[in-house]
Amino acid sequence: MRANSRLPASAGVGFKPEHFAGLLAADQPIGFVEIHAENYMGAGGLPHAQLHALAERYALSVHGVALSIGSTQPLDREHLARLKALCERYRPAGFSEHLAWSSHGDVYLNDLLPLPYTEETLRRVIEHVDLLQDTLGRQMLLENPSTYVRFAGSTIPETEFLDAVARRTGCGLLLDVNNVFVSARNHGESAENYLDRFPLAWVREIHLGGHDEQRDDAGAPLLIDAHGTPVADPVWALYADVIARIGAVATLIEWDNDVPAWPVLAREARTAAGILDRTKLRQAG
Amino acid sequence: MFAPLQNSFAAALLDSDRPVPKGLTSHAASVPTKRFAVYRNNVVVSLIDALRRRFPAVERIVGEEFFAGMARVYATAHPPRSKLLVEYGDDFSDFIERFSPAADLCYLPDVARLEAARTRAHHAADAEPLAAGRVAALHEASLPSLRLVLHPSAEVVRSRHPIVTVWAMNAGEMPLGPIAEDAAEDALVVRPCFTVQVRALPPGGAAFVLAIARGATLCEAAEAAAADDGRFDLSSNLAGLLGGGALAGIAPDNTKKGFES
Numbered sequence: 001m002r003a004n005s006r007l008p009a010s011a012g013v014g015f016k017p018e019h020f021a022g023l024l025a026a027d028q029p030i031g032f033v034e035i036h037a038e039n040y041m042g043a044g045g046l047p048h049a050q051l052h053a054l055a056e057r058y059a060l061s062v063h064g065v066a067l068s069i070g071s072t073q074p075l076d077r078e079h080l081a082r083l084k085a086l087c088e089r090y091r092p093a094g095f096s097e098h099l100a101w102s103s104h105g106d107v108y109l110n111d112l113l114p115l116p117y118t119e120e121t122l123r124r125v126i127e128h129v130d131l132l133q134d135t136l137g138r139q140m141l142l143e144n145p146s147t148y149v150r151f152a153g154s155t156i157p158e159t160e161f162l163d164a165v166a167r168r169t170g171c172g173l174l175l176d177v178n179n180v181f182v183s184a185r186n187h188g189e190s191a192e193n194y195l196d197r198f199p200l201a202w203v204r205e206i207h208l209g210g211h212d213e214q215r216d217d218a219g220a221p222l223l224i225d226a227h228g229t230p231v232a233d234p235v236w237a238l239y240a241d242v243i244a245r246i247g248a249v250a251t252l253i254e255w256d257n258d259v260p261a262w263p264v265l266a267r268e269a270r271t272a273a274g275i276l277d278r279t280k281l282r283q284a285g
Numbered sequence: 286m287f288a289p290l291q292n293s294f295a296a297a298l299l300d301s302d303r304p305v306p307k308g309l310t311s312h313a314a315s316v317p318t319k320r321f322a323v324y325r326n327n328v329v330v331s332l333i334d335a336l337r338r339r340f341p342a343v344e345r346i347v348g349e350e351f352f353a354g355m356a357r358v359y360a361t362a363h364p365p366r367s368k369l370l371v372e373y374g375d376d377f378s379d380f381i382e383r384f385s386p387a388a389d390l391c392y393l394p395d396v397a398r399l400e401a402a403r404t405r406a407h408h409a410a411d412a413e414p415l416a417a418g419r420v421a422a423l424h425e426a427s428l429p430s431l432r433l434v435l436h437p438s439a440e441v442v443r444s445r446h447p448i449v450t451v452w453a454m455n456a457g458e459m460p461l462g463p464i465a466e467d468a469a470e471d472a473l474v475v476r477p478c479f480t481v482q483v484r485a486l487p488p489g490g491a492a493f494v495l496a497i498a499r500g501a502t503l504c505e506a507a508e509a510a511a512a513d514d515g516r517f518d519l520s521s522n523l524a525g526l527l528g529g530g531a532l533a534g535i536a537p538d539n540t541k542k543g544f545e546s
Contacts, residue, residue, distance in 0.1 A: 043437070
């Protein structure tokens, strides 16, 4: 039996311990919190005590960053077992991971690295998603990456690649709208066109976050998925457009660096909640 | 085949002398050096940041710039072997010991050992500390053969230098002041509830705790401690461990034999 993702169609935030008190205060604009799985793989202590308290009030989303689904190498069985144990301990409403690789050999590189999109890598990613879902006994959501380079050997557009993985494994998709914007700008393309081709029917969660802007060797814009600033206006516009098309869906604000005080993050979540609420009203009317 | 390209991609991330892997493209520059540098930077800077979070006292001692340089050499030569970043830097102290620019700071490797133990304690399993009353209630004749269980978070860091004092001064727990580099201090790290505690053990205390950790009886542990340091005092050491929440229980073979009253 495979349990489907059941995140609430509300706003959520990536949990930072400094926001613990704010999150437990009355009347917050969120319905779920998301944690990075690898930060909760210790045995006990404050991290688990805080997570237990949060899980009593909010739906929980577990977001893995280290499994390396996009690698040519087999998945790490020990890490799969740790993810399974964490999901059994907290019974989260959702579990997600990335279309990326982060380990090579026995070295953990601690970044979400890109892969070419080919029939070969598609087969491998499908095997890995199947194994992960079988291990966890639940549906996973696969996230589209931010990329800074492309591969001469790629033969499949990213949107088709994600669609094929979702069709053949039954996984859902986590649409990171900031990643869409960052990658589109980095590759001189249109984020709107990308979203027109994106298989929105499989989307079960959305990520929003801030990015930095730099320039590459040729002076072209180079956006960095930095998660250290508010969500940019054009990303909000793309998000509102997606929600208008697919209806309300769980929406996470990610702010991992230069973490602001709780009210600043809560304001971002409230903006997302406002867009979701207007859509729900329209659907009800 | 992606595998050969993945090999060269991974190798070039940690070695900036290697060229940008062939087969990567961008719509703008013909060789995407700056774009590949984003990945290089993400990997190395995120590892330096992980070390900075785990070793704040070491950073305070050597300064931000020195720490970043030292951490960069460590991160590129010793990237993580574990996907759990909280474990990264378990052997940073061994690296610092061999890192010649830091050789003047004789206590630095042991301060790093202390900070590494603090992170392990922060994430260790939970356990209710043993109440002093439970030991006091035992029949006196049973005490020599008593086997105590250490708290799962408890760890001893032995040093020939005053590491507890140096750590406390650089963790904002006491004002900076002169130190005697050869005033040896053994540290006990323990997390009875949620807060990690660090304190200096009395003479023989480290040998006493380490013997308990090996499963020695109270009598055997006291003998080992006295052999290590003739000044060892059993009752004050035992009271210190109980008061600091460093013990979690009495080994089951004691209770089975009906030693508990």
